[in-house]
Structures are given as structure tokens and as C-alpha cells.
Amino acid sequence: FTITTRACQDYLRTGGLSDELVAQIDSAIIVLETKIGKSFGDPKNPLLVSVRSGAKFSMPGMMETVLNVGMSQEVAATLESITGDSRFAWDSYRRFIEMFGKTVCDIPSDAFAKAAAPLIKTAGGKTIADLDGPALRKAGDAFVAVVEKHTGSAFPFDARSQLTRAIEAVFHSWNSERAQLYRRRERISADLGTAVNVQAMVFGNIGDTSGTGVCFTRDPGSGAPGAYGDYLPRAQGEDVVAGIRNAFPLTHLGEVNSEAYAELNRIMTLLEDHYRDMCDIEFTVEQGKLWILQTRVGKRTAEAAFKIATQLVDEGSITMDQALTRVNGDQLVQLMFPQFDKATAPKELTRGIAASPGAAVGSVVFDPRDAADQALAGMKVILVRRETNPDDLVGMVAAQGILTARGGKTSHAAVVARGMGRPAVCGTESIEVNIEEKFFTCGDVTVREGDLISIDGTTGAVFLGEVAVVPSVVTEYVQGIVDPGAATSSALIRSIHRIITHADNVRRMSVRANADTPEDAEIARQMGAQGIGLTRTEHMFLGDRRVLVETLVLATTDEERAEVLAEMEKLQFSDFVGILRAMTGLPVTIRLLDPPLHEFLTDQASLAVEIALTQERGEVVDERKLALNRAVNRLHESNPMMGLRGVRLGVLIPDLFSMQVRALTRAALHVRSQGYDPRPEIMIPLVASQRELLYFRSSLEEEVARVLK
Numbered sequence: 001f002t003i004t005t006r007a008c009q010d011y012l013r014t015g016g017l018s019d020e021l022v023a024q025i026d027s028a029i030i031v032l033e034t035k036i037g038k039s040f041g042d043p044k045n046p047l048l049v050s051v052r053s054g055a056k057f058s059m060p061g062m063m064e065t066v067l068n069v070g071m072s073q074e075v076a077a078t079l080e081s082i083t084g085d086s087r088f089a090w091d092s093y094r095r096f097i098e099m100f101g102k103t104v105c106d107i108p109s110d111a112f113a114k115a116a117a118p119l120i121k122t123a124g125g126k127t128i129a130d131l132d133g134p135a136l137r138k139a140g141d142a143f144v145a146v147v148e149k150h151t152g153s154a155f156p157f158d159a160r161s162q163l164t165r166a167i168e169a170v171f172h173s174w175n176s177e178r179a180q181l182y183r184r185r186e187r188i189s190a191d192l193g194t195a196v197n198v199q200a201m202v203f204g205n206i207g208d209t210s211g212t213g214v215c216f217t218r219d220p221g222s223g224a225p226g227a228y229g230d231y232l233p234r235a236q237g238e239d240v241v242a243g244i245r246n247a248f249p250l251t252h253l254g255e256v257n258s259e260a261y262a263e264l265n266r267i268m269t270l271l272e273d274h275y276r277d278m279c280d281i282e283f284t285v286e287q288g289k290l291w292i293l294q295t296r297v298g299k300r301t302a303e304a305a306f307k308i309a310t311q312l313v314d315e316g317s318i319t320m321d322q323a324l325t326r327v328n329g330d331q332l333v334q335l336m337f338p339q340f341d342k343a344t345a346p347k348e349l350t351r352g353i354a355a356s357p358g359a360a361v362g363s364v365v366f367d368p369r370d371a372a373d374q375a376l377a378g379m380k381v382i383l384v385r386r387e388t389n390p391d392d393l394v395g396m397v398a399a400q401g402i403l404t405a406r407g408g409k410t411s412h413a414a415v416v417a418r419g420m421g422r423p424a425v426c427g428t429e430s431i432e433v434n435i436e437e438k439f440f441t442c443g444d445v446t447v448r449e450g451d452l453i454s455i456d457g458t459t460g461a462v463f464l465g466e467v468a469v470v471p472s473v474v475t476e477y478v479q480g481i482v483d484p485g486a487a488t489s490s491a492l493i494r495s496i497h498r499i500i501t502h503a504d505n506v507r508r509m510s511v512r513a514n515a516d517t518p519e520d521a522e523i524a525r526q527m528g529a530q531g532i533g534l535t536r537t538e539h540m541f542l543g544d545r546r547v548l549v550e551t552l553v554l555a556t557t558d559e560e561r562a563e564v565l566a567e568m569e570k571l572q573f574s575d576f577v578g579i580l581r582a583m584t585g586l587p588v589t590i591r592l593l594d595p596p597l598h599e600f601l602t603d604q605a606s607l608a609v610e611i612a613l614t615q616e617r618g619e620v621v622d623e624r625k626l627a628l629n630r631a632v633n634r635l636h637e638s639n640p641m642m643g644l645r646g647v648r649l650g651v652l653i654p655d656l657f658s659m660q661v662r663a664l665t666r667a668a669l670h671v672r673s674q675g676y677d678p679r680p681e682i683m684i685p686l687v688a689s690q691r692e693l694l695y696f697r698s699s700l701e702e703e704v705a706r707v708l709k
Contacts, residue, residue, distance in 0.1 A: 001028040001198055003167065005056065008193030011171040017164060025163070028198070036200050041159030043074035048092075048201040050293075051166040053173065055194040058296045060280075060415045062182045062390055063194055064103045064173040066166040067236060068096035068201060070159040076137070086133025088206045094128070094140035095236060097155070100162065101147040104169040109389075111150065115142040163198070170196045178393040185397060185420070199293065202286040205234050209257070209288045212236055214410035215250050215264065217272040217279045220300040220418055221357060221409070223307030223491075227265055229281075230408040236284075246427045247408040253285070260290040271295050276317040277326070278308050280415075299419035301357050302331035303492050310495040320502045327499060334358065334421040335492070336478065338469035340456050346467045349453070350442045352403070352428030354460035355414035360401025360423040361454045361466050364447055366438045368395025375399065382453055384440055386433045388413035396422060401455045403462060405433045405440070423457030431462075479526045504528075512587070516540060518578025521588075531587040532579070534683075537660060538595040540575050541568075549595055550602070552653065554631045565659045572660055576667035580678035584671070587679045590664055592657050594646040594685035604632050646686025650696060657684075661700045665707040 007021055017025075029040050038047035048070045053063035071093055080089035101107040116128050116139050123131050131139060144155045156162055173179060174194045183190055204212035215229030230247035233256070254261035264283060267290075271279045280298030284291045300308065309323040318326070340346070340359045362380035365371040368391070371383045375398035383399040385392060387406040396402055396416055401423040404413050408427050417424035433440045438449040447453060447464070454467040476482045477493050484497035512533030513524030517540075521532060541549050548568055555561040579588060607629050614621050637643035650657040661682065668678040682700065687693045 001032065002054065003196040003198070005193040005195050008171045008174060008195065009191070011168065012174065012193065017168065022164070025167070025198075026160075029163075032198075032200060038200075040070055040163075043072065043078055046070060046075040046078055048075070049163065050199050050201055051163065051170055052197045052199065052294065053170045053194045054197045054294075055174075055188075056192050057186070057188050058280075058299065059179065059182055059186075059188070060296075060299060060412070060419070062173075062179040062393070063176070064170050066096075066099050066103050066169065068092050068099070069162045069166050071096040071162075072157040072159075073140075076140075080133070083206055085207055087136060088133075088203065090133045090136035090140060091205050092203065092236075094136045094143060097140050097143040097147065100166070101143060101150070103173075104165050105147055105151050107147060107150045111146050112143055115139070115146050167196050167198075170194065178390050181393055181397065197294070202284045202291040202293075204232075204236050204284040204286065206287055208233060210234060210284075210286050211253070211256075212284045213247070213250060213253065213282075215268065215281050215283065216298045216410070217268045217281070218298075218304070218308055218311075220278065220280075220298050220304050220415075221354065223300070223304035223311070225311065227268060228409070230410045246406055246429060247410075257285060257288060260285050260288065263290050267292060273317070276312065278304075280410075299415050301418045302327075302334040302421055303357060304418075305331050306335075306495040306499060307491055310498050313498075320498075321506065323499060324503055324506075331421065332474070332496070335474040335496070336472050339458075339472055340454065341468040341470040343470075344468045346454070346463045346465075349445060349447075349462045349464050350428055350430045351462065352425040352430075352460045353407075353409055353414075354456075354458055355407075355409055355411070355426040356402075356417035356422060356424035357458040358401070358421070358423035359454070359456055359458075359467070359469055360399075361452065361469075362400040364440075364449055364451050364453055365395070365399070366433070366435050366449055368392040368398075371395035372398040382455060384433060385413070386435065387411065388416070396420065401425075401457065403428060403431075403453070403455055405429065405431050417457070423455055425455045425457055425460050425462055428460075428462065478528070479523075512589075515579065518575065518582055521579045521582035525582055525586075529586075531589075531679075532583055533589055535579060535588060535590045537572070537591060537593050540571065541593075541595070545571065549593075550628075552656070553635070553649075554628060561653070561655065565655055569659050569663045572663035573667050573670075576664050576680075577670055580667055580671045580680060581674070581676050584676040584678065587681055589681045589683050590660075591683040591685050592660050593649065595649070596640045596643075596645050602628060602632060604636055607632060647684055647688070647692045647696065648686070650684075651692070654699070657696060657700060658703045661703045662707055665704050669707075 011017060033039055033047055036047055038045050040047045048068050051066045051069055053065065055063065073093065076089045076093035079092060080086050083089065098112050101112065102109060119131060119135050119139050120128060123135055125131060128139065147155050156165065171194065180190070204210045211231055211233040212235045213229055213231035215227055217227065218225055219228040227250055229250040231250050231253045232247040253264065268279065268281060271281065275297060278298045278300060279295045281295045282293040284293060305327045309326040312318045313320055313323050337358060360382060362382040364384050365374060365381040366384055368383060371381050372394045374381050380400045381398070382401050382403055383395045384403045387404050388396065388402065389412060393416065397420065399422065402413050402417050404426045405428055407413055411426055413424055414426050431440045431442045440447050452465050454463040454465065473482055473493065474496060477484060477496065482493060483489060484493050510530040512531040513529035514534045515521040515524050515532050516536050524532065548564055552561060552564045555564060611621050611625060611629055635644060644652065664680055668680050671678045684693060684696050
């Protein structure tokens with residue numbers, strides 16, 4: 001049964017479940033008990049349930065799930081007696097305690113890992129999956145002690161209390177840090193809330209005829225048709241999603257249970273036909289019987305998005321108009337990033353599972369928070385983890401790419417990376433990651449935090465150091481270098497061409513580019529821009545030319561000012577000729593100078609320090625520096641983005657805008673004389689009042705008329 005998003009909204013507003021909702025949950029549990037023939041909270045005939053989130057828009061791994069709700073030692077003993085499988089029963093017990101502790105009680109994973117470590121060591125194993133039934137019972141009891149220590153109260157073994165708290169935890173997770181970050185990135189409204197789905201448990205960890213898996217109705221990485229996914233015997237769902245164990249390909253299910261595999265394929269077709277889109281499906285096989293747990297529209301790479309959209313059109317599922325809504329501009333941009341140049345023959349360090357395509361180069365970072373901080377400081381980083389979990393999202397968003405030692409194509413790292421367009425290599429079994437000491441090893445090679453690596457999410461290859469890149473074939477297509485109709489063109493190029501061509505046929509708007517140089521204008525034209533919407537002339541005076549603006553602002557005589565303006569006019573004329581020539585026949589909006597003065601004047605603090613140090617040494621300070629210091633102090637503003645700039649700078653120095661309009665008009669006449677069709681438009685920047693606009697419009701039109709005459 002489903003508890004709706006409206007109940008979540010009420011919970012977030014009031015901080016608790018209403019009496020009416022609790023009564024409805026009790027009634028729904030009774031219906032579920034009747035259907036299943038088991039009793040919730042009855043240790044002799046136990047019904048266990050899972051509590052899952054279900055938001056309007058897919059947010060994989062961002063909110064909480066609690067499995068095996070209704071569990072206790074007595075229930076685990078009953079499961080052992082019914083199934084004759086000690087390992088299954090106490091594994092389920094251990095899983096519930098750990099999941100409840102992490103999800104409901106906010107206990108960090110490390111606390112449980114430390115409690116389990118001695119038991120794993122005694123058993124001579126590597127992970128908790130290596131423990132037998134009695135050892136798993138001890139692990140569960142140790143986890144109970146962890147929860148009780150952290151919470152300061154007895155563990156709640158009452159089934160009704162567990163259910164209520166699990167539901168509240170799922171509601172509460174709607175506003176977790178990672179969920180909020182994901183919603184901001186994906187532009188999902190924050191007031192929607194999440195639903196909660198309560199389902200009777202089925203178990204993928206009962207013996208060798210049970211297992212769990214995640215599958216997609218098409219390949220979410222390449223868009224290729226056909227079933228795709230992971231299957232893990234003797235496991236529950238979080239094992240696959242978290243990437244704790246490396247899974248088998250989906251076809252493994254066909255080898256061990258052909259009947260369940262055939263039924264799964266039938267259901268995959270049914271769901272894709274119903275939703276008319278690629279579906280992501282979670283399933284469990286319990287003692288040979290297939291159960292479908294949930295489905296959602298699957299996250300996919302940019303390449304897959306374009307290819308799947310046109311496949312569905314060709315199959316008659318959607319129209320070309322609908323195909324346009326299945327892709328977006330961000331995905332096209334992802335495909336235009338450079339790729340690794342294999343011709344340089346870089347030496348591979350190792351190879352993992354190609355989980356999310358693309359090339360990424362960066363410094364190794366092991367902590368998600370460190371990754372976010374370093375990215376904020378302008379560094380390019382690769383996040384390296386044993387496996388990722390939803391709390392790592394802040395680092396995954398910030399990183400150039402993701403590398404994990406564990407997990408498959410449907411693990412959390414892979415699914416989230418594909419959705420965000422981040423290259424990812426997962427399940428790289430040959431590397432051992434030491435999070436605590438911040439290094440990973442691959443054979444006899446040790447890679448430490450800060451070392452540079454390159455990862456190829458398309459092939460799964462990992463390289464030491466920086467690998468050279470080459471332009472993307474999609475960029476070459478957009479620039480007209482690659483012919484989409486050629487026999488050698490790829491399925492991706494053909495799909496992009498169909499969708500972009502259809503977009504051009506049905507759109508109602510023109511698309512202009514931002515371009516400040518002739519080179520940018522040429523690229524914009526190659527890529528289909530129908531003019532320039534903004535040429536920022538202040539950008540023409542950055543770098544070596546910056547001193548001209550500084551000299552103009554600091555000029556004290558008309559002669560000084562006229563000399564600088566003449567120099568600026570030569571440069572402006574040359575720039576405008578190149579831009580107007582590149583955009584012949586198309587409109588070009590030239591914004592007159594709008595420099596925030598703090599970007600063009602020497603920094604106030606550094607200049608003062610330099611003068612003070614010179615004086616301290618007893619040396620004579622250059623007179624220009626002193627004049628510059630006086631002027632910088634005079635013009636210093638508390639908010640330079642709103643101060644003396646744009647039209648107000650033009651009022652202060654009237655000849656400035658006249659010079660620019662004169663250069664533009666001369667450039668237009670020059671270009672026209674060469675047989676081109678220039679179409680310049682003038683934008684007066686940062687106008688705050690009608691009088692400013694009227695003053696400049698009339699004076700600048702007079703300047704244009706003078707030049708034309």
C-alpha cells in the first residue's frame with residue numbers, strides 16, 4: 001500500500017503522523033496480512049515489510065529505504081525454523097538492525113563496520129557476506145548494542161513502532177542534504193514531498209535459488225536495445241544498489257533459472273510498452289519465484305537519451321515532438337566534451353566496468369567533502385571510493401569523474417553518474433582503496449591523494465597521469481565537419497541530427513549566441529546561431545588591453561583622454577570588422593562598454609601594500625603609482641557591480657560611447673564595401689532611468705549620422 005505525498009507534506013509541516021493516518025496504516029496492514037496469510041508482529045507467523053520512498057520524479061538513492069521491518073530475534077528464529085536456513089534468517093536480522101540504525105537513528109556506517117570487523121577477522125573472511133548463521137546472529141546482537149549506545153535507549157523490537165519510525169524516516173529524508181542537493185541540480189520542486197510504499201518482504205537471500213537484481217529495458221549507457229542489468233545470488237536489494245558486492249550480468253539469471261528470466265523479459269517489455277520509455281526495474285527471486293519490487297523511468301547517459309528517443313519513434317511508441325522532450329541541451333553539451341586520444345597510446349593502469357561514458361582527468365580525492373571543497377577552489381578532481389552511497393552526492397556532483405573498487409553497472413555510483421553526465425568506472429576489482437590513509441593500490445602501484453589520474457567511462461580504462469584529448473565527433477558534426485548522411489556516420493550522430501533538425505522545423509524562436517571575438521562569432525555561426533545576442537565590448541579590453549581602460553579612467557586632461565580613445569578606437573574597429581564579417585546577413589547586438597571598475601583598476605589593497613613596502617625600504621614611490629592609488633581610493637565602491645559602470649561611466653566620459661559607435665559605424669561601412677551584409681544593433685548598458693537612455697540615444701544617433709555623412 002502507498003502513503004501519499006500529501007501525508008508527507010503534512011508530516012513536514014507538523015513534525016508527526018496524524019492519528020487519522022496511523023489508523024489508516026493499521027487498516028492497510030490488516031488487508032496486507034489477509035492477502036499474505038501472515039501476521040505483522042507475530043513471532044510465530046511473521047509478516048515482514050519493506051518501507052520504500054516513491055517521489056513524483058525519480059531520485060535514485062536520494063531517500064531512504066528500510067527492509068525487514070517487523071524483525072526481532074524471535075522472528076529470526078522462526079525464519080530459521082521455517083526455512084532450515086540459519087544463514088538467511090540471521091543475515092536478515094543483521095541487515096534490519098544495521099539499516100534501521102543508519103536510516104532511522106542516523107548512526108554512521110563506520111560504527112557498524114567497526115562492530116563487525118572482529119567477527120569477520122575471526123571467520124577469516126573479507127566482508128560480512130563471508131559469515132555463517134551463528135556469526136551473523138552475533139553481528140546482529142553487536143549492532144543492537146551499537147544502536148542502544150548511540151540512542152541511549154533500548155532497541156525498539158515492537159513491529160508497529162518500527163513501522164511508524166521507518167515511515168517517518170522516509171518522510172524526513174525528503175529534506176536530507178543529499179536530496180536537496182539532487183533536487184536543486186535536477187530542478188525538482190522542493191514542496192512535492194515523497195510517498196511511502198509499504199510492501200510485504202520477499203527474500204533474495206534464502207539459499208542458492210534466490211537472488212536480487214536491477215535491470216533496464218535498454219542499455220542506459222549506450223542506448224542499445226535489449227535487457228541490461230545485474231543479478232546477485234543470495235542477496236538483498238541493497239547489495240546490488242550499494243555495490244558492496246560485484247554482481248553477475250543479468251544473463252546469469254537465465255543460466256540458473258531460465259523460467260524466471262523469461263518471465264522477467266516479458267515483464268520488461270510490458271512495462272516499457274506501458275510507460276513508452278526505458279524502465280529501471282528492481283526484482284527479487286525468492287526460492288525460484290520472480291517478484292517485481294518497483295520500477296521507474298531509468299536514468300541514462302546523454303548518448304543513450306538521443307538514441308533511445310529516436311528508437312522509440314521508429315518503434316511507434318512516441319512522436320518526434322515527444323522525442324524532443326526526452327533530451328535536453330545539457331545532454332548535447334556533455335556529448336561535445338573532448339574524448340581521450342587513443343592514438344597517443346597511453347598505458348592503462350587497470351580496467352573496471354564502463355559505467356558512465358566520457359573522459360575525465362583530475363587529482364585523486366577520497367572524501368566527498370574534500371572533493372566539493374577542492375572543486376570550489378577551481379581544482380579538477382576524481383572521486384575514488386570503495387563504493388558510493390547517497391551521502392557521497394556532494395562529492396559526485398563536484399568531481400570530474402568517479403572511480404569505485406566495487407559495484408556494477410546498476411550500482412548507486414553508476415546510476416547517479418549517468419544521470420549527471422559524470423564519467424564513471426565502477427567495480428574495479430584490481431584496486432584496493434584505503435579511505436582512512438587516502439591511497440589506493442593496483443598491484444605494486446600506489447596512487448595517493450593528489451596524484452593525477454585519467455578515467456574513461458566509455459571503456460572502463462584507468463590511466464596514471466593526464467591523457468591527451470581530441471575533439472568530440474558530435475562537436476565536429478555540429479560544426480559541419482561530419483556528414484550525418486554518410487554511410488560511416490554513427491547511430492548517435494544520426495539520432496542527434498534527426499532531433500535537432502526536427503527542433504529547427506517546429507521551433508518559434510531564433511537562437512543567438514554570446515560572442516566577444518571574431519573567432520567566437522565564426523564558431524557560433526558554424527553551430528547554427530542566427531546572430532549574436534550579446535557582444536560584451538568590455539571583454540575586448542581584458543588581458544594586455546586592460547591598461548587602456550585604466551588609463552582612460554585615470555586621465556586628468558582632455559589630451560590624455562583623446563590619445564587613449566584613439567588607441568581604443570583602432571582596436572574596436574578591427575574587432576567589429578571581424579565580427580560583422582563572420583555574421584554577415586545576421587543581427588549583431590553590440591553592448592557598449594560596461595566595465596565593473598574593480599576588474600579594470602589595480603586592486604586597492606595590493607596597491608596600498610606595494611606602496612607601503614616601497615616606503616618602508618626608503619625608496620621613492622613612482623608618481624604614477626601614487627596617482628593611481630589616489631584615483632583607486634576615490635573610485636572605490638562598496639558594490640562595484642552596481643556602481644560607476646555602464647551608462648553612468650558614459651555620462652562621466654561622454655567621448656567613450658561616441659568612440660565605440662564611431663568605430664562600429666566605420667566597421668559596418670568597411671565590411672559592406674567588401675560585399676558583406678552587416679547588421680549591427682547597439683545596446684546602451686545598465687540603464688537606470690529614461691533620461692539616461694534619451695540622452696545617449698540622441699547623441700549616439702548624431703554620431704552615426706556624422707560618420708555616414
